[in-house]
Amino acid sequence: MQDCGLKIGEYEIFWLNGGEFALDGGAMFGPVPKGIWSKRYPVDEENYIRMMASPMLIKGPNVRILVESGFGNKLTEKQWKIFHVQREWDLVVDLAALGIRREEIDAVVLTHGDWDHAGGVAMVNDAGEQEVTFPAARHFIQTREWEDIRHPTNRSGAAYWPVNFDALAASDLLTLVDESAAVAPGITLRLTGGHTRGHQVIFVESQGERAVHLGDLLPTQVHFNPLWVMAYDNYPLDVIARKQELIKKAVEEQAWLLFYHNPFLNACKFDVEGKLVEIWPPADSQGDVGKG
Numbered sequence: 001m002q003d004c005g006l007k008i009g010e011y012e013i014f015w016l017n018g019g020e021f022a023l024d025g026g027a028m029f030g031p032v033p034k035g036i037w038s039k040r041y042p043v044d045e046e047n048y049i050r051m052m053a054s055p056m057l058i059k060g061p062n063v064r065i066l067v068e069s070g071f072g073n074k075l076t077e078k079q080w081k082i083f084h085v086q087r088e089w090d091l092v093v094d095l096a097a098l099g100i101r102r103e104e105i106d107a108v109v110l111t112h113g114d115w116d117h118a119g120g121v122a123m124v125n126d127a128g129e130q131e132v133t134f135p136a137a138r139h140f141i142q143t144r145e146w147e148d149i150r151h152p153t154n155r156s157g158a159a160y161w162p163v164n165f166d167a168l169a170a171s172d173l174l175t176l177v178d179e180s181a182a183v184a185p186g187i188t189l190r191l192t193g194g195h196t197r198g199h200q201v202i203f204v205e206s207q208g209e210r211a212v213h214l215g216d217l218l219p220t221q222v223h224f225n226p227l228w229v230m231a232y233d234n235y236p237l238d239v240i241a242r243k244q245e246l247i248k249k250a251v252e253e254q255a256w257l258l259f260y261h262n263p264f265l266n267a268c269k270f271d272v273e274g275k276l277v278e279i280w281p282p283a284d285s286q287g288d289v290g291k292g
């Protein structure tokens with residue numbers, strides 16, 4: 001973890017360890033032939049590729065917002081194997097390293113309800129009981145996503161797990177969002193759909209500087225091309241349309257694009273052709289994010 005975060009005006013963004021796993025490269029690059037994507041993303045002999053779950057802490061003058069929550073500490077041994085988990089969830093430890101207790105998080109934003117994003121909102125405590133991980137945080141989820149989470153289908157049930165949401169459902173911490181909402185000054189949410197029906201994205205704007213987290217619409221910088229969608233996307237045509245619109249806007253505004261799954265970069269700025277104009281952490285830093 002870096003000592004200093006990415007500054008966006010009054011806000012500072014830190015990436016934390018929410019777990020590391022490996023996924024099938026073909027699934028992550030959907031319609032793109034392996035001969036093309038494998039030139040740009042390292043792949044092992046079994047066709048697996050490295051993926052992070054890196055929740056972001058957005059620290060403002062009077063607010064601490066967590067975007068995504070990582071795997072949580074409730075995975076079974078079988079799930080560790082299925083998902084090729086390489087590294088455990090240390091979110092609470094990472095927050096402590098920044099001098100923040102989990103009780104001090106004011107808001108949690110979930111782009112969507114898949115286990116690798118939402119697993120950390122409920123945790124097993126020292127007494128072996130399950131509880132909400134961030135007991136003082138309002139948890140922002142799109143209404144449409146919450147409906148789908150609570151009524152999984154035979155496809156979505158593979159990623160929407162009741163164990164991640166039961167404690168939250170029983171609490172008064174859920175803030176359901178219809179289309180758009182403001183979380184704090186300059187921090188707004190917008191429904192996009194695409195990856196899931198109720199997927200949302202987060203915009204950060206402060207003192208003329210901007211960042212946007214496109215969630216699973218843009219898992220890594222290699223997915224810049226709008227047509228490079230994942231086999232995991234439920235509504236790929238919506239992913240393509242939203243990516244086209246939102247990446248164009250980010251390039252025009254010179255906004256940082258923030259990544260959750262990316263083992264190589266935490267954030268970047270693109271030019272119109274998708275070349276990296278600026279990266280975070282900076283290339284000369286000694287952070288623990290590899291360069292592939």
Ligand SMILES: [Zn+2]
Nearest residue numbers: 114116117216
């Ligand atoms: Zn994901």
